[in-house]
Amino acid sequence: MYIVIAGGGLVGRGLARKLISNRHDVVVIDRDREVCEYLYSKLGAVAINGSATSIEVLEDASIKKADVAVSLMRHDADNLAFCVLAKYFEVPRVIVRMRNSKYEPSYRMAGAAATISITDTFARELALEVEHPDIEQVASLGRGKASLVIAQIPKDSPVEGKTITEITKKRRFPDNCVIAGIFRSETEEFVFPRGSVALRVGDRVFLAATTEDVQKAAECLGVKKS
Numbered sequence: 001m002y003i004v005i006a007g008g009g010l011v012g013r014g015l016a017r018k019l020i021s022n023r024h025d026v027v028v029i030d031r032d033r034e035v036c037e038y039l040y041s042k043l044g045a046v047a048i049n050g051s052a053t054s055i056e057v058l059e060d061a062s063i064k065k066a067d068v069a070v071s072l073m074r075h076d077a078d079n080l081a082f083c084v085l086a087k088y089f090e091v092p093r094v095i096v097r098m099r100n101s102k103y104e105p106s107y108r109m110a111g112a113a114a115t116i117s118i119t120d121t122f123a124r125e126l127a128l129e130v131e132h133p134d135i136e137q138v139a140s141l142g143r144g145k146a147s148l149v150i151a152q153i154p155k156d157s158p159v160e161g162k163t164i165t166e167i168t169k170k171r172r173f174p175d176n177c178v179i180a181g182i183f184r185s186e187t188e189e190f191v192f193p194r195g196s197v198a199l200r201v202g203d204r205v206f207l208a209a210t211t212e213d214v215q216k217a218a219e220c221l222g223v224k225k226s
Contacts, residue, residue, distance in 0.1 A: 180207065
């Protein structure tokens with residue numbers, strides 16, 4: 001895909017690095033010349049020095065051929081302006097970082113396909129890391145409202161030998177949590193969790209749920225808070 005990123009800060013650089021490693025064509029726009037030089041020399045990204053809210057700069061970035069445009073600038077007003085211009089150039093999918101939730105209706109009206117609150121996402125991940133260091137977050141889902149995590153079954157787990165059906169029927173197990181998969185380390189086997197499958201000590205269990213329900217489910221599996 002051809003992807004234009006507005007903003008070469010920490011998040012923008014990380015995204016560019018990931019997309020380039022996945023062999024996408026990436027162009028980053030940033031006002032800071034040194035940032036652009038870093039992006040080009042260290043990451044191999046095409047970097048354009050200028051304002052991502054300028055039509056001329058966007059034309060230089062060939063935004064008309066972009067499959068996706070991502071705005072990660074510091075101010076919502078700039079991100080909103082970029083979103084409007086990207087949709088003017090008929091970019092199929094526009095994703096923006098939202099700092100102030102009051103802007104969300106405006107982003108929607110401007111045609112943003114997704115708004116991501118980095119601060120809220122980091123806060124949820126940090127809380128999970130602090131309270132449950134044995135839980136590994138794999139992905140944030142539904143614009144940060146849910147997570148996919150991995151919890152390892154400890155030696156003293158009350159669910160050892162219990163089937164998926166028995167575990168999920170327990171009153172304490174949250175309704176809005178799904179056991180999405182099991183990785184069995186001893187055999188290096190990925191198990192699709194049918195109701196009759198029993199959990200073993202050492203199993204790495206994939207859970208999909210809201211952050212709060214992930215924590216409740218992990219506690220039911222015997223993973224304790226710090």
